[in-house]
Amino acid sequence: MRRLVALCLAFFLAAPAQAEPLTIKVGVLREPHSRETLSILDLPAADDTLAGALMGAADDNTTGKFTGQRFETIDAKIDDREDAGAAVERLAGEGARLIIADLSAPRLLAAAERAKVLGALLFNVSAPDESLREQDCRADVIHVAPSRAMLADGLTQYLVWKKWSRWLLIKGSHPEDERLAAAYRASAKKFGAKIVEERLFEDTGGGRRSDSGSVQTQRQMPVLTQGAPSYDVLIAADESDVFAGYLPYRTFDPRPVAGSAGLVPTSWDGAHEQWGAQQLQNRFTQSFHRTMNARDNNAWLAMRMIGEAATRTASSETEKLHAYLVSPDFSIAAFKGVRLTLRPWNQQLRQPILLSDGRIVVSVSPQEGFLHQTSELDTLGLDKPETKCRLQ
Incomplete structure (x- = not known):
């Protein structure tokens, strides 16, 4: 018996230590949305956009347990006066060179200029402006939100x-x-x-909701x-x-x-339940006690795109992930009946x-x-x- 115990002990001591998972940090750069809405049901939540990214990271980490990867989100909410480029620099300093951006068009361009210098990649999850996909398109911006x-x-x-x-x-x-x-x-x-x-x-002018x-x-x-x-x-x-x-x-x-x-x-609605969307809606509601809106879903999808690219390339390097996302090999399921791909000419996500x-x-x-x-x-x-x- 002592000999068996000694052999087992020797085996475990000789076994190599399990490698630490590769940590992939993703920034969530977001600006406040107007609370001047016609309907009280449309008031933005405090975790608007961020909630979707958090759910996407949780889904990525389910796969990451088997691939030796761990995904973390870093929230960076800026007010109307803060410089988006400086916020990108702060996120990069914390190790997040993949950034989900919920910004207006001018601020997204400012963020993209800084991201280019820092080797970061932005995922636009809210700005619908055609100019961002046309004359002002940037190689370091992937458009998850539809135009x-x-x-x-x-x-x-x-x-x-x-x-x-x-x-x-x-x-x-x-x-x-x-x-x-x-x-x-x-x-x-x-x-x-x-x-x-x-x-x-x-x-x-005047109040949009009054007696x-x-x-x-x-x-x-x-x-x-x-x-x-x-x-x-x-x-x-x-x-x-x-x-x-x-x-x-x-x-x-x-x-x-x-x-x-x-x-x-x-791009998304809280009533959408086809193609398995009901399970995503249910998980989101259970986690955040509200329905998933379009910005939440775009952030979730951006996070899933990052997770898919990281899994396929076995890498956290921005250049490798970017190259995979714009390649013909990339596609992703999004509960919309078809797999989604990127248009290589302007990096817009094709989607129903x-x-x-x-x-x-x-x-x-x-x-x-x-x-x-x-x-x-x-x-x-x-x-x-x-x-x-x-x-x-």
């Missing part, structure tokens, strides 16, 4: 499929509203819809929409969230509303667009009959022959 053109095309395909091709377009008075309106104009032209008239809703709001809007919205030429659907371009939520059920003519209210194109009314997902684009020689997902947004992107 305005992709969102607009997703909605337009469905409306054209429904033969609702005559639109009344009402846009807000802020620059981002005009950019969204431009995406709908381009999409209408691309798929054969017609904008019969455009109107402007001027933002005059007298329902009385005022019940009077304003019919006036805003009356006297229009015959149309099938009202398209609201209101990225600033000033008026679109007031339009459904208040238009002068009984017409459906789409765009920024009514039927809304989005959900069309939701806030309670159920009404449809998913691309729609049946909209074909493409490479991928039907490339019917959404600008295609390779149209691009102005020259990655730098």
